[in-house]
Amino acid sequence: MELKDYNNCVKEWADALFRFACKSTGNEEDARDVVQNSFEVLWQKRENVAPAKAKAFLFQVAYNQSIDNYRKQSRVSYKEEIDDSRSITPGQSDLKRVLERALTKLDEQSRALVLLKDYEGYSYEEIGQITGLNESQVKVYLHRARKVLKEYLVSVENVI
Amino acid sequence: MVNLENYEEYMMMYADGELDEVATKALMDFVAANPELAKELEAYSATKLVPDTTMVYANKDQLMKTPPAGGRTIGMRTWWMYAAAAAVLLFTVTIMRKGGDTADSPAVASNTPTTQQPASTPTTQTPVTDNKTEKDSNKEELHSNPIIPVNHESNIANAKSKKQKAKSIVEEQPQEEIKIAKEEKVTPAPQQPAYKPENEPVQQVLAQQTEKPNKVEEISTPTEETSNEQSKPRRRLLDLLPISRSKKEGASMIASAVSKRVENVTENLKDTDIKLKIGNKEIFVVKL
Numbered sequence: 001m002e003l004k005d006y007n008n009c010v011k012e013w014a015d016a017l018f019r020f021a022c023k024s025t026g027n028e029e030d031a032r033d034v035v036q037n038s039f040e041v042l043w044q045k046r047e048n049v050a051p052a053k054a055k056a057f058l059f060q061v062a063y064n065q066s067i068d069n070y071r072k073q074s075r076v077s078y079k080e081e082i083d084d085s086r087s088i089t090p091g092q093s094d095l096k097r098v099l100e101r102a103l104t105k106l107d108e109q110s111r112a113l114v115l116l117k118d119y120e121g122y123s124y125e126e127i128g129q130i131t132g133l134n135e136s137q138v139k140v141y142l143h144r145a146r147k148v149l150k151e152y153l154v155s156v157e158n159v160i
Numbered sequence: 161m162v163n164l165e166n167y168e169e170y171m172m173m174y175a176d177g178e179l180d181e182v183a184t185k186a187l188m189d190f191v192a193a194n195p196e197l198a199k200e201l202e203a204y205s206a207t208k209l210v211p212d213t214t215m216v217y218a219n220k221d222q223l224m225k226t227p228p229a230g231g232r233t234i235g236m237r238t239w240w241m242y243a244a245a246a247a248v249l250l251f252t253v254t255i256m257r258k259g260g261d262t263a264d265s266p267a268v269a270s271n272t273p274t275t276q277q278p279a280s281t282p283t284t285q286t287p288v289t290d291n292k293t294e295k296d297s298n299k300e301e302l303h304s305n306p307i308i309p310v311n312h313e314s315n316i317a318n319a320k321s322k323k324q325k326a327k328s329i330v331e332e333q334p335q336e337e338i339k340i341a342k343e344e345k346v347t348p349a350p351q352q353p354a355y356k357p358e359n360e361p362v363q364q365v366l367a368q369q370t371e372k373p374n375k376v377e378e379i380s381t382p383t384e385e386t387s388n389e390q391s392k393p394r395r396r397l398l399d400l401l402p403i404s405r406s407k408k409e410g411a412s413m414i415a416s417a418v419s420k421r422v423e424n425v426t427e428n429l430k431d432t433d434i435k436l437k438i439g440n441k442e443i444f445v446v447k448l
Contacts (some may be wrong), residue, residue, distance in 0.1 A: 006225055012225060143169065150207050
């Protein structure tokens with residue numbers, strides 16, 4: 001990967017990575033650290049990372065760091081810190097707000113899987129490569145997460 | 161095939177976007193056949209998160225890399241380091257060579273008495289002057305003297321004279337000896353049949369042997385001169401040192417004593433022969 005490719009990655013994926021890190025860690029400051037570290041690792045390993053694989057590499061690093069970060073700090077107050085100020089802006093639907101809250105009910109790994117699936121549209125196989133899980137595990141964890149989210153949405157009356 | 165056992169998995173895969181067109185149609189047909197499941201399908205579909213595009217990373221410029229400028233600077237730094245090292249090395253070598261020149265100067269100075277020595281025939285004087293320049297610088301002499309064998313033999317004589325340090329003074333007789341050696345080489349008839357001139361080194365040994373008796377005579381006279389000449393540059397160098405005069409005198413005395421000692425050793429070596437014997441057979445003898 002050349003310098004130009006790296007800078008293109010910054011332009012292309014910094015925002016997505018930041019969103020993913022925000023939702024994974026539940027904290028913007030931690031998310032910034034995750035993004036900076038991820039790109040730093042990419043820069044250091046640029047000789048071994050092809051431009052086409054750069055995005056997956058970034059999310060892999062961010063996923064590992066987010067999981068570690070979350071486990072270290074075990075921020076339980078994740079949703080209150082994140083959603084009200086930035087992601088839930090006035091005018092957004094109640095469904096989205098409830099869904100953001102439902103996301104906090106998931107463990108960090110399941111949340112990361114849902115984010116990778118819904119935010120970035122990765123396939124089971126790609127998620128498996130990023131997270132180090134096999135395809136079946138990804139599918140099982142994701143379906144468990146979907147079920148939790150669905151149950152939460154259904155349980156909240158007036159939303160659906 | 162979608163049924164009541166697996167429809168939920170199909171719904172979740174539908175929410176994940178993992179169903180192909182055929183499977184999607186099968187699910188939709190199944191839900192259409194079971195309308196009570198439509199709400200459940202809607203709920204699963206609602207679990208799909210939508211990214212908030214208003215959330216952006218503010219300082220992307222800080223993540224960008226611009227190494228070319230930094231790389232150039234590092235290169236210049238490295239270049240200057242090498243340049244500085246080269247300058248220091250050159251300076252050191254220059255100083256050392258300067259010191260070496262002063263040390264060699266006695267050899268040049270010692271040649272001056274040769275001009276004061278009894279005049280010889282003009283034919284012999286010319287090679288003497290040539291040989292002086294040979295003593296000073298071997299490379300220059302190679303260019304100045306077109307006769308290659310003479311240069312070769314004179315170089316041998318130079319090497320020998322360097323070994324004996326103070327015996328670098330050239331007179332007419334050694335020059336004649338060099339000529340003799342040259343003639344010996346041109347005409348391969350051995351003057352000393354005891355040693356077979358099979359190759360060049362043996363010839364050189366023969367040439368040196370022919371020089372020997374005359375050299376012994378000539379060396380005896382200029383030894384004192386050369387010892388005096390050797391002490392001169394040391395004194396000059398000592399004058400440069402920031403030490404007291406008494407210490408300088410002491411150092412010069414030590415230097416002269418050491419030089420005399422070296423001369424004695426050289427004198428002893430002069431009368432020594434080096435023999436190589438295998439069993440009782442004498443292979444060769446080198447007379448110094």
